[in-house]
Amino acid sequence: MKPSEIFYSQDSIKEKFDNGHTIYSTLSVCKKHPFVINKIPRIRVCQKNGKMYTLDNRRLWVFKKLEADGYITDIQVKTVSNDLLTPEKFTTKNGGDMWIQMMTQIMMKCFTPKITPFELTISRTTSKVYTYRCRVETQPHQDIALQFCLMLIVLI
Numbered sequence: 001m002k003p004s005e006i007f008y009s010q011d012s013i014k015e016k017f018d019n020g021h022t023i024y025s026t027l028s029v030c031k032k033h034p035f036v037i038n039k040i041p042r043i044r045v046c047q048k049n050g051k052m053y054t055l056d057n058r059r060l061w062v063f064k065k066l067e068a069d070g071y072i073t074d075i076q077v078k079t080v081s082n083d084l085l086t087p088e089k090f091t092t093k094n095g096g097d098m099w100i101q102m103m104t105q106i107m108m109k110c111f112t113p114k115i116t117p118f119e120l121t122i123s124r125t126t127s128k129v130y131t132y133r134c135r136v137e138t139q140p141h142q143d144i145a146l147q148f149c150l151m152l153i154v155l156i
Contacts, residue, residue: 001077003063006045007096009053009089017058027062046082053096055084
């Protein structure tokens with residue numbers, strides 16, 4: 001099944017897998033050593049409202065990036081009962097088309113305590129444009145926040 005034909009069941013994902021590896025490091029290793037791709041466990045999918053949704057959103061994110069970059073075309077999936085897609089697991093508010101990754105912890109690591117609370121929103125509009133909002137206290141930090149947001153555009 002093509003990763004691009006599978007939808008996210010949640011509207012947010014954590015950056016790290018349970019084993020401590022990040023989605024970014026996993027993607028990087030897969031690109032450098034393609035044999036690793038086959039070592040990633042199959043994602044579980046189920047059908048809901050005529051669409052195939054995953055219960056493994058972080059792995060799907062990696063597979064979608066690998067597909068977009070031409071490293072893979074299809075993946076093996078495990079079809080499971082849609083009873084596993086409980087309301088707690090099915091949090092998408094946009095049909096599973098795009099996820100919003102919570103970046104607050106990453107951003108907090110990048111800045112000194114001189115910043116004010118800020119908001120970074122990654123959302124997909126109907127015109128497929130991503131919007132980012134960052135509010136930071138001082139000009140040097142605003143520049144860093146802008147560079148970080150631009151980096152996210154490349155990642156997405």
